[in-house]
Amino acid sequence: MTPLLELKGLHVGIPARRGNVDIVTDVGFSILEGEAFGLVGESGSGKSLTALSLIRLLKKPLKVTAGQILFKGEDLRALSDREMRKLRGARIAMIFQEPMTALNPLKTVGRQIAEMFVLHQGKSWAEAERLAIGALADVQVPAPEERVRAYPFQMSGGMRQRVMIAIALACDPDLLIADEPTTALDVTVQDEVLKLIAQLCSARGTAVLLISHDLGVIANMCQRVGVMYSGRLVEERDTYDIFADPQHPYTKGLLGALPRLGSRHGEGGRQRLVDIDSLITDKASLLQEFYHEPRHKIRDPRVRAGGAA
Amino acid sequence: MRGFNFNLWVGGILTLVVICGAVFAPLLTSLDPVFDANLMNAELPPGREFWFGTDAQGRDIFTRVLYGAQISLTVGVVSQVINSVIGLTLGISAAYWGGWWDDLVNGLTNVMLAIPSLIFALAIMAILGPGLPSLLIALGLTNWSWTCRIARSSTLSLKGQGYVQAAQTLGYGDIRIMATQLLPNMVGPILVISTLGIGAAVLAEAALSFLGLGIRPPFPSWGSMLTNARELIVIAPWATIFPGLAIFITVLGFNLLGDGLRDYLDPHMRTREQ
Amino acid sequence: MLRFTIRRLLQMIPTIFAVALLIFVIFSVIPGSFASSLMSDGRTNADPETLARINAEFGLDKPVHVRFGEYIVGLVQFDLGTSFRFREPVTEVIGDRVWASLKLSVAAMVFAIVVGVPLGFIAALRPGSILDTATMVGAVSGLSMPQFWLGLLLMYFFALQLGWLPSFGYGGGDPLYLILPAITLGVTPLALLARTTRAGVLEIMNEDFIRTAHSKGMSNARVVRWHLMRNVMVLVVTTIGLQFGSMMGQAVVIEKLFAWPGIGLLLVDSVAIRDIPVVQGTILVIVVWFLVINTFVDIIYAAIDPRIKQT
Numbered sequence: 001m002t003p004l005l006e007l008k009g010l011h012v013g014i015p016a017r018r019g020n021v022d023i024v025t026d027v028g029f030s031i032l033e034g035e036a037f038g039l040v041g042e043s044g045s046g047k048s049l050t051a052l053s054l055i056r057l058l059k060k061p062l063k064v065t066a067g068q069i070l071f072k073g074e075d076l077r078a079l080s081d082r083e084m085r086k087l088r089g090a091r092i093a094m095i096f097q098e099p100m101t102a103l104n105p106l107k108t109v110g111r112q113i114a115e116m117f118v119l120h121q122g123k124s125w126a127e128a129e130r131l132a133i134g135a136l137a138d139v140q141v142p143a144p145e146e147r148v149r150a151y152p153f154q155m156s157g158g159m160r161q162r163v164m165i166a167i168a169l170a171c172d173p174d175l176l177i178a179d180e181p182t183t184a185l186d187v188t189v190q191d192e193v194l195k196l197i198a199q200l201c202s203a204r205g206t207a208v209l210l211i212s213h214d215l216g217v218i219a220n221m222c223q224r225v226g227v228m229y230s231g232r233l234v235e236e237r238d239t240y241d242i243f244a245d246p247q248h249p250y251t252k253g254l255l256g257a258l259p260r261l262g263s264r265h266g267e268g269g270r271q272r273l274v275d276i277d278s279l280i281t282d283k284a285s286l287l288q289e290f291y292h293e294p295r296h297k298i299r300d301p302r303v304r305a306g307g308a309a
Numbered sequence: 310m311r312g313f314n315f316n317l318w319v320g321g322i323l324t325l326v327v328i329c330g331a332v333f334a335p336l337l338t339s340l341d342p343v344f345d346a347n348l349m350n351a352e353l354p355p356g357r358e359f360w361f362g363t364d365a366q367g368r369d370i371f372t373r374v375l376y377g378a379q380i381s382l383t384v385g386v387v388s389q390v391i392n393s394v395i396g397l398t399l400g401i402s403a404a405y406w407g408g409w410w411d412d413l414v415n416g417l418t419n420v421m422l423a424i425p426s427l428i429f430a431l432a433i434m435a436i437l438g439p440g441l442p443s444l445l446i447a448l449g450l451t452n453w454s455w456t457c458r459i460a461r462s463s464t465l466s467l468k469g470q471g472y473v474q475a476a477q478t479l480g481y482g483d484i485r486i487m488a489t490q491l492l493p494n495m496v497g498p499i500l501v502i503s504t505l506g507i508g509a510a511v512l513a514e515a516a517l518s519f520l521g522l523g524i525r526p527p528f529p530s531w532g533s534m535l536t537n538a539r540e541l542i543v544i545a546p547w548a549t550i551f552p553g554l555a556i557f558i559t560v561l562g563f564n565l566l567g568d569g570l571r572d573y574l575d576p577h578m579r580t581r582e583q
Numbered sequence: 584m585l586r587f588t589i590r591r592l593l594q595m596i597p598t599i600f601a602v603a604l605l606i607f608v609i610f611s612v613i614p615g616s617f618a619s620s621l622m623s624d625g626r627t628n629a630d631p632e633t634l635a636r637i638n639a640e641f642g643l644d645k646p647v648h649v650r651f652g653e654y655i656v657g658l659v660q661f662d663l664g665t666s667f668r669f670r671e672p673v674t675e676v677i678g679d680r681v682w683a684s685l686k687l688s689v690a691a692m693v694f695a696i697v698v699g700v701p702l703g704f705i706a707a708l709r710p711g712s713i714l715d716t717a718t719m720v721g722a723v724s725g726l727s728m729p730q731f732w733l734g735l736l737l738m739y740f741f742a743l744q745l746g747w748l749p750s751f752g753y754g755g756g757d758p759l760y761l762i763l764p765a766i767t768l769g770v771t772p773l774a775l776l777a778r779t780t781r782a783g784v785l786e787i788m789n790e791d792f793i794r795t796a797h798s799k800g801m802s803n804a805r806v807v808r809w810h811l812m813r814n815v816m817v818l819v820v821t822t823i824g825l826q827f828g829s830m831m832g833q834a835v836v837i838e839k840l841f842a843w844p845g846i847g848l849l850l851v852d853s854v855a856i857r858d859i860p861v862v863q864g865t866i867l868v869i870v871v872w873f874l875v876i877n878t879f880v881d882i883i884y885a886a887i888d889p890r891i892k893q894t
Contacts, residue, residue, distance in 0.1 A: 057797055082802075089800030096798075101791035104810050106817070106888060115809065119800055151889045167799065420601045424870050425832030428850070432609060432866055435854040508727065515729050516836045520851055535732060539840075542739050549739065553732035561727035568723070 002073055003030035004174055004207050005054070010067035012049045012058065020065045024049050027233045028067075029226050031175065036201070036208040038218030038239065040254065041228035047211045050228070051177050054209075055088050071175075090120040093168035095197075097180040099160035103152040109163045110136070110148025116170035135166040139196060158189035162196065169200055176201060179211045194221060215254055219243065227251045317569025323562030327555075331378035340369045342376035342529040355547050362547040365537060366527075370548060373529035374555045380530045381559060384444050384514040385507040391449025392510075393456055393503050397495075400460025401487050405468065414457065421454040427513055434522040444523050448510045456502055463495040497574040501567050508563035515556050531556050588882050595874045600655075602870045606863050607654055611647060663867070664860035668853070673864040677846055681868070683753060684845030687838070688830050690765035692823070695772035700819060703780025708807075710785065718777055725774030731836045734767035738841075751841040764841040768834060772826035776819065783818035787811055817888050824880025828873035 007029055013022035024046040031037045039047045053064045056076065069076040071092065076084065096102045103112060113135050114128035123131065129148065136144035139162040152160055161181060168176055178197060182190040198221050201208050212218050218225050219239055226236040229250040235242065246252045330337070348366065355362040361370035403414035421429075430447040437443035467473055467490075476486050517523035518532025526533050531552040538548035645653075657664060663673035706718040741763060742750035754760035787793065788811065796806045835847035842848070846865050853861040885891040 055798060057794065085800045085802060087800070089798060094798045096791060096795065098791055102795045104792040104796070104814070105890060106813050107810075115801075116799060119805075153890050164795075167795075416597075416601065419598060420605060423598050423602055423874055424605075424866070425829045425873065427832035427835065428866055428869055431835065431850070431854060432606070432862065435857070435862060436609065512729055516731060516833075519729075519731055520836060520839055522851075522854065532729075535729075535735065539735060542735060543743050546739055549732070549735050553729060553735070556729045556732065557724075557727055560729075561724065564723055564727050 003070075004033045004035075004072060005209075006030040006068075006070040007050075007054075008068040008070070010050065010053065010069065011065045012046070012053050012062060013065045014061045015063050015065055022065060022231065023062070024053070024231045026067075027228070027231075029233060029236050031207050031209060033174070034202070034205040034207055035224070036198070036210060036222040038222035038225040039209065039211045039228060040213065040215050040218050040225055042213055045228040046231040047228045048179055051094070051179050051209065051211055054177060055092050055094055056084055057088075057094075086120070089116060089173075090171040091173050092175045092177065093171070093173040094177040094179065095161070095164050095168050095181045098184050099157050099164055100184065102164055103160055105152055108149050108151055109155070109160075110150075113148075113163065113167050113170055116167055120171045131170075132166075135170050136163070138169070138200065139163070139166045141166075156189075157185050158193060161185060161189075161193050165193075165197060165200070169204070169206065172204060173206060175207045175209065177209045177211070180213070181210075182217065183212070183214075190217075197221070227254065314569050314572055316565045317573055320562050320565025320567070320569050323558055324566050327378055327559045327562055328382065330375050331382050334372075334375040334379060337375055338369065338372040340372040342368065342373045343527045354545075361551040362545065364534070364545070364548050365541055370534075370551050373534060374531070374551055377529045377531045377534065377552065377555060378559070380441070380524055380528065381511045381514060381556070384441070384448060385511040385559075385563070387445050388448035388452070388510045388514075389503050389506045391445065392451075392453040392506060393499065395450070396453035396456025397460045397492065397499065399453070400457040401464045401491055403457075404461040404464035405483065405487055405491070411461075414461070418454045418457050421451070424451075426451040426509075427516060430513055430517060431520075431522060434517055439522055439525045441524060444514055444517065447517070448513055452506055452509060452513075456499060456506070459498050459502060460495060463498065464491050467491055467494055497570075501571045501574065504563055504567035504570060508560040508567070511556065511560050511563070584885070587885055591878045591881050595871075595878055598874060599867075599871060603655065603658055603867060604651075606866055607651055610859055610863055611650060658867075663864035666853075666858055666861045668856055668858045668861070673860050676861055677849065677864055677868055680844060680846045680849050683843060684831075684834060684838070684847060686761065687764055687768060687843055687845055688827065688834055690761050691768035691830060692772060692827055694765055694769035695776055695826070696823065698769075699773040699776030700780050703777040703782075704784055704815075706777070707781040707784035707788070715781075718781065722774040722777045725770045728770065730767055730770060730833055731840045733770060734763065734837060734840045737763050737767060751843075753842075753844050764837050764843050767841075768830060768837045771833065772823070772830060775822055775826060779822040780815060780819055783815045784811065787814045790814075813887060817884065820880060820883055820887070824877050824883075827880075828876045831869045831872060 007027055010024060010027040011020070011022045012024035013020045027046070027050055029037065039050065041047045049058065049062065052058050054069060054076070056064075058064070064077060067077075071087070076087070079087070103109065110129050110132040113132035114123075114125060117123040117128035117131050118125060121128075132148050133144045136147055141147050141159060141162050147155075147159075152163070155163070164181075176197070181197065182193050185193060194217065197208065197210075200206070208221070210218055210222055215225075222239055224237065225239045225242055226233050227242070227248065227250065228234065229248070234248040235246070235251050237247075242251060243255065246255055347368075350363045361374060364370055364373070399414045399417075403411040429451040433447035433450065434443055437446060464487075473486060473490050476490050481490075514523055514530070515532035515535070518525075518530040519536050521533070521536060524530035524533050526537060534552040535549060538545070538552065542549050654664075661674055663677070665671065666673050666676050669676050702718050706712075706715040709715055738750050741748045748763055749757075749760050750763075752760060793806060793810060796810045801809065831847070834845065835850055837843070838845045838847035839851045846868060850862060850865040850869075853859075853865065881891075
């Protein structure tokens with residue numbers, strides 16, 4: 001069976017005359033139809049860039065410098081912009097981290113969902129807005145008939161992320177890329193949103209590429225997981241195996257930094273958390289410069305709070 | 310990583326050129342801007358003897374433009390200093406003391422913003438009559454509202470910070486806190502708005518003088534030179550071109566300098582705009 | 584929406600009242616008011632007797648607070664007093680001129696919007712291009728140029744040298760006469776609009792929801808039309824409003840230059856001959872004009888930005 005998506009030797013970087021500066025180096029993995037695949041790694045490890053390169057939304061000056069991205073056997077890098085646009089949103093959809101800013105503040109959420117039907121299914125606006133009600137109902141937004149007329153600022157973060165999910169799943173894509181879909185949400189809402197994604201995708205047979213810095217989130221949902229570190233895929237295994245027997249030192253570090261397996265908040269656990277500072281490589285310091293971000297152990301406040309307790 | 314700040318450099322150089330022209334006017338020309346009139350030389354085109362040509366009275370336009378810089382810069386700088394003092398005093402004290410004083414200042418600022426400043430200056434000139442002192446008062450009283458707003462909002466955000474409260478705890482007087490703790494922390498934005506304000510004042514002076522309400526002839530204000538030049542625009546276009554160019558370069562200099570300062574002081578704005 | 588509109592209209596009243604007070608104070612209380620102005624003017628040989636007669640005729644012999652009371656009572660009845668020069672009610676004198684000013688500033692603003700906004704847009708879509716650089720250099724030049732000087736140059740070139748357009752005057756409403764003054768007056772708002780539009784487009788293009796729009800599979804043109812335009816307009820409308828209002832200040836100079844018979848010219852002429860009631864009235868009209876436009880802009884703003892009405 002051919003995989004739905006297959007990455008081969010993907011390099012992402014800044015093209016330069018004298019050798020490219022690659023931020024993502026030689027990443028390869030594949031996702032089967034209907035499968036949920038997790039990509040885990042710290043900020044700046046290249047997981048978001050990998051995802052953005054899949055739907056060709058990298059921002060200048062970043063570019064895919066080498067490798068193949070096969071979607072249903074077809075290399076996405078070879079498609080024209082026009083062909084890519086037909087795929088993007090309709091066959092491969094994406095959810096982003098920040099539901100606060102990912103929606104246009106001046107348009108009703110109904111309109112923003114309806115755009116999908118107009119764009120990809122050639123529906124009229126009136127019909128598209130009717131379909132939007134159904135799409136909102138699917139993501140379990142209460143009173144969808146009224147909510148379609150609401151503006152993003154009138155909704156909570158969790159509700160907005162549901163709208164994002166409705167947009168992403170509107171045209172029944174084959175692959176959903178969810179880039180840190182719950183990181184910006186309240187802890188209580190995180191589980192609901194994750195469950196919603198899992199439930200809708202498995203019901204529709206949509207494959208998921210779930211990106212997170214949080215192994216716990218991924219373990220809940222994905223059959224297989226890839227660990228990214230410093231722009232490389234350092235480990236790719238079944239989720240169960242990775243917990244049982246981590247191979248790469250970074251993965252061990254990640255596991256060690258997880259206060260308790262399966263739960264994402266260390267409830268006053270006393271165990272000492274492993275820090276990953278010792279693993280800084282030259283590449284990582286280059287990454288750090290690129291992202292203007294100070295490198296700090298693991299940048300998850302909850303983990304740090306657990307360590308201090 | 311900060312690149313070459315084009316605005317700051319070009320603005321700085323233009324401003325410097327204008328300042329030098331004003332300061333060294335007596336060295337750069339041997340003629341007098343008012344009294345060296347000679348009807349034999351009237352309306353001569355630019356040439357070796359009269360670089361910018363002569364006006365209807367046969368006066369050297371180059372000389373008059375140089376001395377005009379003295380007037381423009383004086384009006385621009387002095388009136389902006391008055392504006393800054395008023396704006397800072399009102400803005401800082403309003404935010405610091407709050408209460409009815411804050412309401413009053415706020416109301417006054419809104420009223421000031423509702424009157425186009427040139428109209429307001431014109432009204433004051435109408436009462437005080439033409440002349441340099443009236444200009445300084447008219448332009449100095451009418452363009453402080455933005456300074457006041459900036460001062461007020463900076464004070465509001467600084468007031469809650471530790472060191473201001475520490476100064477209060479130490480028993481510093483209100484005035485001392487405003488002058489030594491608050492004021493130094495808004496120097497950047499105030500500098501930017503003041504630089505832009507000088508440019509605006511130079512423009513306003515030119516407009517008022519052009520209308521015959523500012524500096525009256527025969528004194529060499531760029532604006533009033535243009536009033537006279539207007540009648541001879543067909544036979545002596547240079548009399549229109551050079552004074553106007555002088556205003557343009559001066560204001561451009563201050564505007565670029567202001568933009569450049571803002572980029573320099575707030576690199577975040579710069580990256581966002583590019 | 585209606586409630587919002589009414590609320591904003593009511594908010595204008597205290598400001599108008601305060602401005603009226605300020606104008607009155609400036610012209611009546613500060614020493615050097617009408618009477619002494621006449622004395623110092625040199626053009627009028629005012630002996631004390633004539634002065635007293637004039638003062639009595641215009642009610643200037645009454646105490647300040649009485650005059651202010653009368654002024655405000657008149658104001659409420661739309662009575663701005665009587666012009667010294669025309670011996671006609673100020674409202675009528677101004678009323679005759681308002682139309683010309685309105686025409687000029689609307690034409691100038693339309694010119695500024697039609698040219699400035701697209702220019703800023705195109706510049707932002709190709710940052711760093713020659714067009715972008717030219718637009719930005721042009722904008723800062725436009726903001727640094729004395730408008731009346733530009734007007735003089737345009738007049739010299741297009742009217743006197745080429746003879747394409749009339750140089751000045753109203754021409755009995757002939758639109759050809761409108762072109763040069765409108766372009767001259769429109770240059771500053773044009774430059775500001777080009778700048779604001781460009782900055783706004785660049786800012787919004789970096790917003791997350793634009794990335795979302797791309798991820799939906801929209802073409803660049805669609806993203807611009809569906810998601811960029813309106814958000815940029817919110818920023819641009821504010822600038823348009825502010826410029827529209829403050830343009831009246833510049834209009835004074837431009838109307839004088841082109842002998843355009845609007846309220847700006849009226850103001851300058853009245854200042855010159857110290858026709859104080861007309862000066863007061865004109866300034867008040869200009870301020871009300873400014874406030875009305877800003878209120879109007881706020882209402883438009885609320886119509887395009889759903890977040891406003893809530894607060």
